[in-house]
Amino acid sequence: MKREIPVAVIRRMPKYHRxxxxxxxxxxxxxxxxxxxxxxxxxxxxxxKDIGLTGLRGIPKKGHKIKDxxxxxETFLNWNDVSSAFLIGVGNIGKALLNYTNYEQYGxxxxxxxxxxxxxxxxxxxxxxxxPVEKLENLVQRLKVPVGVITVPADxxxxxxxxxxKSGIKGIWNFAPVTLDLPEHIILENVNxxxxxxxxxxxxxxxxxx
Amino acid sequence: MKREIPVAVIRRMPKYHRxxxxxxxxxxxxxxxxxxxxxxxxxxxxxxKDIGLTGLRGIPKKGHKIKDxxxxxETFLNWNDVSSAFLIGVGNIGKALLNYTNYEQYGxxxxxxxxxxxxxxxxxxxxxxxxPVEKLENLVQRLKVPVGVITVPADxxxxxxxxxxKSGIKGIWNFAPVTLDLPEHIILENVNxxxxxxxxxxxxxxxxxx
DNA sequence: TTTTAATCGTGATTTATATAACGTTATAAA
DNA sequence: TTTATAACGTTATATAAATCACGATTAAAA
Numbered sequence: 001m002k003r004e005i006p007v008a009v010i011r012r013m014p015k016y017h018r019x020x021x022x023x024x025x026x027x028x029x030x031x032x033x034x035x036x037x038x039x040x041x042x043x044x045x046x047x048x049k050d051i052g053l054t055g056l057r058g059i060p061k062k063g064h065k066i067k068d069x070x071x072x073x074e075t076f077l078n079w080n081d082v083s084s085a086f087l088i089g090v091g092n093i094g095k096a097l098l099n100y101t102n103y104e105q106y107g108x109x110x111x112x113x114x115x116x117x118x119x120x121x122x123x124x125x126x127x128x129x130x131x132p133v134e135k136l137e138n139l140v141q142r143l144k145v146p147v148g149v150i151t152v153p154a155d156x157x158x159x160x161x162x163x164x165x166k167s168g169i170k171g172i173w174n175f176a177p178v179t180l181d182l183p184e185h186i187i188l189e190n191v192n193x194x195x196x197x198x199x200x201x202x203x204x205x206x207x208x209x210x
Numbered sequence: 211m212k213r214e215i216p217v218a219v220i221r222r223m224p225k226y227h228r229x230x231x232x233x234x235x236x237x238x239x240x241x242x243x244x245x246x247x248x249x250x251x252x253x254x255x256x257x258x259k260d261i262g263l264t265g266l267r268g269i270p271k272k273g274h275k276i277k278d279x280x281x282x283x284e285t286f287l288n289w290n291d292v293s294s295a296f297l298i299g300v301g302n303i304g305k306a307l308l309n310y311t312n313y314e315q316y317g318x319x320x321x322x323x324x325x326x327x328x329x330x331x332x333x334x335x336x337x338x339x340x341x342p343v344e345k346l347e348n349l350v351q352r353l354k355v356p357v358g359v360i361t362v363p364a365d366x367x368x369x370x371x372x373x374x375x376k377s378g379i380k381g382i383w384n385f386a387p388v389t390l391d392l393p394e395h396i397i398l399e400n401v402n403x404x405x406x407x408x409x410x411x412x413x414x415x416x417x418x419x420x
Numbered sequence: 421t422t423t424t425a426a427t428c429g430t431g432a433t434t435t436a437t438a439t440a441a442c443g444t445t446a447t448a449a450a
Numbered sequence: 451t452t453t454a455t456a457a458c459g460t461t462a463t464a465t466a467a468a469t470c471a472c473g474a475t476t477a478a479a480a
Contacts, residue, residue, distance in 0.1 A: 007409055010409045011409060060455095062458095096302030106408060107412075187413045196399045197383060256468065267428085271475080272426085
């Protein structure tokens with residue numbers, strides 16, 4: 001019985017990956033889990049367990065070969081084969097995502113964007129063409145694009161999601177602050193910028209007036 | 211011994227809050243936890259426990275008064291008294307955050323922004339003035355601003371954080387994809403847009419090639 | 421009124437996750 | 451070579467979180 005990988009693990013991996021890139025660029029060759037622990041704030045035995053899941057084995061007294069570990073993590077996260085994606089909603093967050101250039105390293109490539117606003121439709125942002133939303137369904141179907149990135153305002157998010165689902169999307173990366181109602185088989189990943197703010201706010205005030 | 215509120219709870223609260231606002235606007239008066247559960251995807255007993263933490267008590271067979279619950283959550287999260295904040299880094303994400311207007315509802319108010327780029331310095335975005343970073347330390351100190359929002363590129367994040375800490379900041383809301391090295395007493399909340407992408411990518415490929 | 425049933429609050433149980441502990445192993449110093 | 455030890459991998463333990471389960475409660479129907 002194939003054990004499901006916990007989300008927590010998948011979330012920690014990119015953290016290690018980032019630190020490893022830095023160490024690699026600094027000319028380092030090996031890294032130990034205690035050292036990685038110090039850099040990332042994650043416990044060393046936790047890191048050993050996580051690394052264990054990639055199948056890579058370290059060397060006592062030395063640690064892990066950084067380059068090997070980097071590619072082991074990339075393989076683990078399937079960042080090697082890149083999925084294409086459409087982005088819907090070219091507002092500020094949408095633009096921020098479009099301008100980000102390193103998705104491919106993370107296994108995703110945004111190949112087109114969609115919006116209703118005639119001011120942005122037709123534009124190119126970071127070489128990515130913005131189409132009118134009317135073309136969305138047809139293009140998802142025809143190009144078999146597996147991922148939709150939703151960066152529309154909250155009140156348009158559900159209908160956008162419905163449209164994507166109807167056209168056969170496989171996964172949705174949702175930035176709108178709503179609870180999307182989706183069929184079971186769709187893979188959903190929510191990013192809510194403001195949830196973190198809630199936590200910060202609360203902790204801060206706990207501290208200031210205890 | 212005062213039990214620390216788990217982060218998971220604090221993260222779920224805004225979710226309920228959102229749904230409650232919708233129900234309230236729809237003219238509803240009461241809501242039950244099974245109903246909230248259906249809308250948010252969180253288990254009903256979980257919701258009951260969370261609500262219990264706010265001190266509010268429901269009515270069997272009816273549920274909770276929506277308006278009361280909304281304000282109980284707001285009080286719980288300390289969204290009533292608003293903290294002021296500075297935002298550093300007026301790129302796309304920075305702009306997206308500046309254009310968002312509902313922070314105050316979440317207990318935070320961005321009162322000024324900072325950047326190095328002369329093209330944005332001096333501008334006003336959503337009525338918030340952008341200052342040169344040189345003025346940051348002095349202003350944090352003088353105005354005793356408790357929160358810094360870091361939206362600078364990764365390689366400038368640590369030095370920005372250092373600057374903020376030096377000037378006496380209390381909390382940092384960090385959007386840069388780095389592990390910030392901060393003194394214990396600083397409250398830190400990280401938002402990493404791309405971690406979620408890692409999870410999505412992995413799950414998607416697990417599904418497509420099992 | 422009395423009865424019914426939905427929903428409540430919470431203690432018990434399960435599951436998941438993180439930490440600690442430790443025997444093993446391979447490098448590097450003696 | 452031999453020895454010492456840092457870091458490994460992994461099992462055991464502890465902590466935390468989510469879910470279940472159920473008696474208590476109260477609004478609404480009979």
